[in-house]
Amino acid sequence: MTEFLATINEYIWSNALIYLCLAAGVYFSIRSRFVQVRQFPEMIRLMMSGEKSPSGVSSFQALTMSLSGRVGTGNIAGVATAIAFGGPGALFWMWAVAFLGASTSFVESTLGQIYKTRDRLTGEYRGGPAYYFSKAMAHTPAASAFKIYGFIFAAVTVLACGLLLPSVQSNSMASAMHQAWDISEWTVAVGTVIVLAFVIIGGVKRIAAFASIVVPFMAIVYIAVALVIVIANATELPSVIRLIFASAFGADAAFGAIIGSAVMWGVKRGVYSNEAGQGTGPHSAAAAEVSHPAKQGLVQAFAVYVDTLFICTATGFLILSTGAYRVFDGESATGPVLAEGGALPKDAAVGPAFAQVGFDTLWSGTGATFVAVSLAFFCLTTIIAYYYMAETNLRFLLGKYAPIPVPLIRGTIGSNITLLLQALILVSVAVGAVSTATDAWTLGDIGVGLMAWLNIIGIIVLQQPAYKALRDYERQKKAGLDPVFDPHALDIPGATFWETYRRTTDKDHVNTKM
Numbered sequence: 001m002t003e004f005l006a007t008i009n010e011y012i013w014s015n016a017l018i019y020l021c022l023a024a025g026v027y028f029s030i031r032s033r034f035v036q037v038r039q040f041p042e043m044i045r046l047m048m049s050g051e052k053s054p055s056g057v058s059s060f061q062a063l064t065m066s067l068s069g070r071v072g073t074g075n076i077a078g079v080a081t082a083i084a085f086g087g088p089g090a091l092f093w094m095w096a097v098a099f100l101g102a103s104t105s106f107v108e109s110t111l112g113q114i115y116k117t118r119d120r121l122t123g124e125y126r127g128g129p130a131y132y133f134s135k136a137m138a139h140t141p142a143a144s145a146f147k148i149y150g151f152i153f154a155a156v157t158v159l160a161c162g163l164l165l166p167s168v169q170s171n172s173m174a175s176a177m178h179q180a181w182d183i184s185e186w187t188v189a190v191g192t193v194i195v196l197a198f199v200i201i202g203g204v205k206r207i208a209a210f211a212s213i214v215v216p217f218m219a220i221v222y223i224a225v226a227l228v229i230v231i232a233n234a235t236e237l238p239s240v241i242r243l244i245f246a247s248a249f250g251a252d253a254a255f256g257a258i259i260g261s262a263v264m265w266g267v268k269r270g271v272y273s274n275e276a277g278q279g280t281g282p283h284s285a286a287a288a289e290v291s292h293p294a295k296q297g298l299v300q301a302f303a304v305y306v307d308t309l310f311i312c313t314a315t316g317f318l319i320l321s322t323g324a325y326r327v328f329d330g331e332s333a334t335g336p337v338l339a340e341g342g343a344l345p346k347d348a349a350v351g352p353a354f355a356q357v358g359f360d361t362l363w364s365g366t367g368a369t370f371v372a373v374s375l376a377f378f379c380l381t382t383i384i385a386y387y388y389m390a391e392t393n394l395r396f397l398l399g400k401y402a403p404i405p406v407p408l409i410r411g412t413i414g415s416n417i418t419l420l421l422q423a424l425i426l427v428s429v430a431v432g433a434v435s436t437a438t439d440a441w442t443l444g445d446i447g448v449g450l451m452a453w454l455n456i457i458g459i460i461v462l463q464q465p466a467y468k469a470l471r472d473y474e475r476q477k478k479a480g481l482d483p484v485f486d487p488h489a490l491d492i493p494g495a496t497f498w499e500t501y502r503r504t505t506d507k508d509h510v511n512t513k514m
Contacts, residue, residue: 002442162386
């Protein structure tokens with residue numbers, strides 16, 4: 001089974017997908033006139049603004065929901081894996097895919113806002129790639145094809161977020177806790193399942209409330225502690241930076257043979273971590289209560305920076321500056337060792353142990369515990385975000401059969417399938433915790449790759465409304481207005497939520513004046 005999964009993964013994560021992720025980022029950056037640079041101050045301002053409502057969450061809550069899906073084991077174990085199999089240069093390619101991917105995230109998240117809908121049963125905002133694939137072209141002869149494409153993406157997302165991706169998070173969490181406290185993987189599995197079951201039954205509002213508290217706190221603490229260790233090893237920073245760039249472009253003799261691996265692992269782990277282009281960000285973006293889709297598009301673009309340029313960089317510099325790394329040839333821990341920093345024990349496994357040893361170099365005996373606690377929060381919030389995305393796409397697939405998400409309501413097709421999804425993700429978490437790291441990561445890569453293929457190709461076709469929204473937002477800001485979205489004025493058909501929202505807003509404005 002391991003070999004079979006590895007073969008599938010090799011086909012999905014071929015060079016074609018690597019180049020597609022990079023090329024799409026370059027293309028969207030040029031088309032948006034490098035929105036990720038021009039609008040950086042606006043991203044910061046918008047992050048703390050916005051109102052929540054009975055139907056939607058605030059911009060900040062939507063950001064934290066998005067970060068809860070992005071910030072997970074990829075920020076710690078994923079960085080370690082990229083360095084182990086791609087060399088220190090993989091970190092440069094993670095930066096590259098983050099910078100370019102911020103524009104990709106803007107496009108997909110703005111589309112998610114434009115084509116969001118209000119759940120007819122719960123009243124909550126729902127959206128994502130399945131929604132914009134099925135609605136953006138509804139007025140064209142290609143409507144049926146895009147509707148089918150939306151259903152395919154929704155089915156793949158339910159599979160990926162409900163079964164494939166959660167196992168990676170629980171596996172890393174169980175591994176870190178076992179190393180720190182010698183707790184059995186089964187104990188971690190049972191504990192995680194109990195906590196997860198309590199949260200996911202509460203719906204999107206409980207998910208948003210949980211994420212808005214946990215994610216910012218843990219991210220700030222993790223970055224701060226990592227920076228303390230990096231500063232303590234400040235004399236190593238010049239050699240670390242030289243090593244990263246030399247390895248990234250094959251200028252270092254030790255890594256010249258794996259320059260292709262540096263690109264592949266940097267992009268693969270970069271996309272896995274920041275999720276730009278994967279199609280996960282638009283789900284949380286659509287849940288936000290904003291007056292203009294571009295607002296949340298900019299906020300979600302900033303989320304990519306937080307994930308990779310801040311958290312992943314902190315992990316990478318921590319590992320490299322403390323010498324807690326080992327680089328293998330052949331993209332396997334069984335291959336020859338090309339280089340190592342000297343701080344790792346001989347039996348250290350590729351993964352959270354790299355960061356744990358790095359922290360131990362300054363605070364002996366505390367590294368394993370700190371990383372285990374960090375991963376517990378990061379991974380748990382990521383699994384919760386996965387469930388939200390899986391449920392959103394399941395409700396899209398069920399349509400009129402989607403149930404009101406109240407536990408223990410049975411007797412309908414939709415409610416039974418929703419309960420099945422909840423059981424599926426809990427089983428995935430339990431199995432992932434006790435599985436091998438290799439199988440867990442392979443399953444996760446397959447899930448990410450399938451979603452990325454479908455979403456990136458789709459948004460290349462549907463990108464135009466995102467640019468119209470961006471230009472409209474910038475025009476209104478220049479005029480000193482708080483931008484409000486009008487799809488008719490921009491000739492954007494299919495934005496049914498905003499058509500209703502605009503009519504209601506105009507009516508309320510007239511009544512207020514009277």
